[in-house]
Amino acid sequence: MAPDTKQPLVVEEISAQEAFEEIEGGVVLIDTREPHEAAEARIEGGKLIPPATLVATIEDAAPDKSARTVVYCRSGMRSATAAEQMMELGYTDVVSVEGGILDWQAIGLPVVTEAKLTDEQRNRYSRHTLLPEVGAAGQVKLLEAKVLLLGAGGLGAPTALYLAAAGIGTIGLVDDDVVDASNLQRQVIHNTERIGESKTSSARKTIEALNPDVEVLEYNYRLDSGNILETIADYDIIVDGADNFPTRYLLNDASVRLNKPVVSASILSFDGQISTFVPHEGPCYRCLYPSPPPPELAPSCSANGVLGVMAGVMGLLQANEVIKLVLGIGEPLVGRLLLYEALGTRFTELKVRRDPACPICGPDAVELPESELGAFPDYEAFCGGHVGS
């Protein structure tokens, strides 16, 4: 006996323009793409049925098998397959849109988008939105993000520049210092005309000229246990470019208390370190450095020097971490300490573990009164410190 030969089903295709006219008149419209694609742009009135669930759910979603049904996807391929599957299920009047939503948009037909970008923004951020990991939806997340930078100096300068370029919508800058010529070897957000001006004001001007989408908020005071909680409260992520240990410990204790991730880097000579601290998910700064070194073992850049590009390398690694955290993509440096050595151009990665005895984020940690945020449990080990100077 001859085997059954199945005649291949011929799927009828219509153009985007024809689809538009039919939709105006009233049809059942099926969108067979994935949710993140629909969030980017979709045709109004469509029911979203991703390909994997189509056969199982289409009969509930579109019970009338004789109704005129139009199926679309991104370019017309998945919708053709979907239409064929529906015909096999007994749908008698189903068509696929040739060229999909790409053709639809190419001829200027309207789409609904959850990602609200202006035309200028679509152009400005096109190199971001082209990346599948970002898209217009990701760019909106960047525009809605609020990032606070401790320090608008060596690390803060390049970080602020690139976060502004990326469209981080609100950038806070904490710095009470003024621009000095010796800063310009690395703090490229400032320039010769700004010497003598407040660093936050100078940074704000550069950022405003670079990207008008960014709002810059300036905080011209030193952080202490009395003001840190309210300073960081409204921000999503903190970038630590502080120039002294007391501030780093203070920021750590406050950020763990308020559950704020901190991207923390430091530079000296030809060396840089960076890690990302996400409270309770990974270690905190104290898990890594339970005690600060005495001053003679922690020289400053003004005493020892620092290669200017170190600020750029580590500052941009900080910006990279911030962007990954905002977008929720990639693998941030949680539980990892990345070291960069510029003379050999070598990266080294060390593991950082949560300290079970950590006085701030450990299971037995006691909630400190505000006045003790940043205080060292072992104060005697730290002599000659300059808290809040």
Add this chain to the structure above:
Amino acid sequence: MPSVRVPPVLRQHTGGATEVAVEGDRVGVALEALVAEHPDTKAQIFSEEGDLNRFVNVYLNDEDVRVLDGLDTAVSENDTIMILPAMAGGSS
């Protein structure tokens, strides 16, 4: 031979060397060998009681020795011991 990577702040005490080969089958022994060769490094690494200072981290390859066996952590031929101080740059 295992080696010790010397952080910038200690290089002045090792004649500028960034990496020093040392003998030692335990981290503590290797560090003592470093100190014997370059005595001025002692204060950063060891406390008066002979323990590791709380403010310096020591790594065997990529793992903090505090989560291994501390100064008793075994060291093999091709291992690298890294001394890692905290840094906070800035101006003094």
